[in-house]
Amino acid sequence: xxxxxxxxxxxxxxxxxxxxxxxxxxxxxxxxxxxxxxxxxxxxxxxxxxxxxxxxxxxxxxxxxxxxxxxxxxxxxxxxxxxxxxxxxxxxxxxxxxxxxxxxxxxxxx
Amino acid sequence: xxxxxxxxxxxxxxxxxxxxxxxxxxxxxxxxxxxxxxxxxxxxxxxxxxxxxxxxxxxxxxxxxxxxxxxxxxxxxxxxxxxxxxxxxxxxxxxxxxxxxxxxxxxxxxxxxx
Numbered sequence: 001x002x003x004x005x006x007x008x009x010x011x012x013x014x015x016x017x018x019x020x021x022x023x024x025x026x027x028x029x030x031x032x033x034x035x036x037x038x039x040x041x042x043x044x045x046x047x048x049x050x051x052x053x054x055x056x057x058x059x060x061x062x063x064x065x066x067x068x069x070x071x072x073x074x075x076x077x078x079x080x081x082x083x084x085x086x087x088x089x090x091x092x093x094x095x096x097x098x099x100x101x102x103x104x105x106x107x108x109x110x
Numbered sequence: 111x112x113x114x115x116x117x118x119x120x121x122x123x124x125x126x127x128x129x130x131x132x133x134x135x136x137x138x139x140x141x142x143x144x145x146x147x148x149x150x151x152x153x154x155x156x157x158x159x160x161x162x163x164x165x166x167x168x169x170x171x172x173x174x175x176x177x178x179x180x181x182x183x184x185x186x187x188x189x190x191x192x193x194x195x196x197x198x199x200x201x202x203x204x205x206x207x208x209x210x211x212x213x214x215x216x217x218x219x220x221x222x223x224x
Contacts, residue, residue, distance in 0.1 A: 004152075008150075030209065035215075042114070042201070042216055042218065043153065050209075050210065087153075091209070094165070095160075095165060095166035098153070098155065098213060100152025102150065102151050102152050103150075
């Protein structure tokens, strides 16, 4: 599996922009997923990047640099409901099981 | 649109007892995964089914753990002789074939060992 690192916690203000970073081992790269997980709920799929560059989906965008082993999730116009854990994950193996980072707990303040 | 369903949502049991969890994946998904998640951590892979065949098992899956997917639809995960360290959220996910296809997760079964 891969080593995936992301910050443990972040805090931002409602209406602001926040960038959550993720670094991973580049060997055996098969793309990178971002999931959102509210406390006590299922992780929900946000984005998948396999090529370099920025993918935009409404208020959420995800960026990938394969040469640097680096990705980020960009959240714009933050809302209180965006307070959640954001998980970076890479698929590996024939089963394409996901190796997750520990998650970044984002708190959005009023 | 029904998602991945897991039950029970919560299970409290005494150390040494056996427990069984059920997962009903999204109906057209042939891939099914079990993960375990502890507080403050990301999910950790346990095992994988493609249709009814169990094709991959993590070293986390000790011999006290067994999983089945008898007809390629729902799956069960059984833990025998539970230990304190088994306390965790057990998540099931399913997906279709394809490298870019995301896994869709259920809400999980939270296991507490007394």
